[in-house]
Amino acid sequence: MIKEAIQYIVGLGNTRVEEVGTQIFSTQKLHKVDESTTEAIEVHSLSGLVEYLQSEFDGNERLMMHVKSPTKVSCFSSFNRDLNRNFLIKANAMLPSFNFDRWYDSEDFNIKLQSCFVKNEDRDIMLKVVGNIKEEAVNTVGDDGVSQAVVAKTGVATVANVRVPNPVVLAPYRTFVEVDQPESEFIFRMQSGPSCALFEADGGAWKLTAMQNIKNYLHAALEKEIQSEKIVIIA
Structure with a gap:
């Protein structure tokens, strides 16, 4: 058992990659190492979202803000080498409870x-x-x-x-x-x-109005960052 383990470890240093016809082969099985991504901070207000972005606490890379719904906004970076994104912060609105269609x-x-x-x-x-x-x-x-x-x-x-x-x-x-x-x-x-x-x-038309209101608020609050093309907002 120990001998086999030693042979396996030694073999790792002799990995070769060969091209045969249109196919590529390796003498050892290779495993992809994923680039790590961030876990988003969660806030419950648009003002908290704006304050975080203006602080540049985690750097000043170019970011996109997505108004996903009347109650959800997320902020993320461009693709990394694995075509994944870093989600930096998300805002979820805290709302009072009322159920329509209920007596x-x-x-x-x-x-x-x-x-x-x-x-x-x-x-x-x-x-x-x-x-x-x-x-x-x-x-x-x-x-x-x-x-x-x-x-x-x-x-x-x-x-x-x-x-x-x-x-x-x-x-x-x-x-x-x-x-x-x-x-x-x-x-x-x-x-x-x-x-x-x-x-x-x-028919739910209010949702489009609410999302546009959120986008307008963010445009006004982050006007400087948008003009410098540090932040892009979509809804």
Whole structure:
């Protein structure tokens, strides 16, 4: 066993490579040694991403930034000799939790509207409807398939049929807080319980707007680095 090991080690120093016809052969099996790559730092804001790049902490090689989605941005180098990239830093947005296409009871829905959506006119109208609906009258609902009417408080001691706004234009927190939250249309529905739900109605077009907002933010924050061609941004 020891003799075979010694012969193997000695043989390593006598490796030859020969070309026979159109084929290349070696007297020993060769193993590829991969060039090492970096593990990306993770941050949760665009400002943290910008601060890292401006610090040139890990050098000043030319980099590309990729806006992958409304919640993800990564920064990487060009190919190394193995056609792999060094990913230096990535940003993942931290967002409040709201599930579309899910029914919430009126109290939870009221809280979610105030904590997960940017204040605008339609949000305020919905808050008034949801906050004043009469529980004993939730089954008295008019519905023509598009709009609804529910019995809700309209004064200190009065109730009346109130039209439920539909569709509504809202701006949920769905991307990094440093950029404008895109507005889009939602279908707002209510049912007995009382419970409420929002259904997306823009086909996901808001994602393109959010990604462009991120790209514009990065262009403005890294204008000097972009002009000197140290950084390229794609979305």
